[in-house]
Amino acid sequence: QVQLVESGGGLVQAGGSLRLACASSGDTFSMYTLGWFRQAPGKERQFVATITERGGTTHYADSVKGRFTISRDNAKSTLYLQMNSLKAEDTAVYYCAADLLGYYSDSQRGYSYWGQGTQVTVSS
Numbered sequence: 001q002v003q004l005v006e007s008g009g010g011l012v013q014a015g016g017s018l019r020l021a022c023a024s025s026g027d028t029f030s031m032y033t034l035g036w037f038r039q040a041p042g043k044e045r046q047f048v049a050t051i052t053e054r055g056g057t058t059h060y061a062d063s064v065k066g067r068f069t070i071s072r073d074n075a076k077s078t079l080y081l082q083m084n085s086l087k088a089e090d091t092a093v094y095y096c097a098a099d100l101l102g103y104y105s106d107s108q109r110g111y112s113y114w115g116q117g118t119q120v121t122v123s124s
Helices: none
Strands: 004-007 010-013 018-024 033-039 046-051 058-060 068-073 078-083 092-099 118-123
Touching: 004 092, 018 033, 018 092, 018 118, 033 068, 033 078, 046 068, 046 078, 058 068
Parallel strands: 010 118
Antiparallel strands: 004 018, 018 078, 033 046, 033 092, 046 058, 068 078, 092 118
């Protein structure tokens, strides 16, 4: 089992940047497919980005492609999401997720482990 703790959220102006981190406990972090999802007020949780176990493959939602970058440091058991050129519509609670999949996944049903979330607010 893995525990996930997000950090790095906050308030930023449109056009600005934030870097989210998701720290994990346990020594099997490198075996997990990881993902970022977000949930805006009144909306369903949606996929943002995913990365395979060794970071060789990444996949992004069209809405963030070219602006967000997902990465991982297995030695530090940490997942990152670099968010640039932020827009008001990026405002949401951001969650990291993990599971032993062996492939990347943009479906939240594929992930068994979730963090508590971190709030990102982009002012226009």
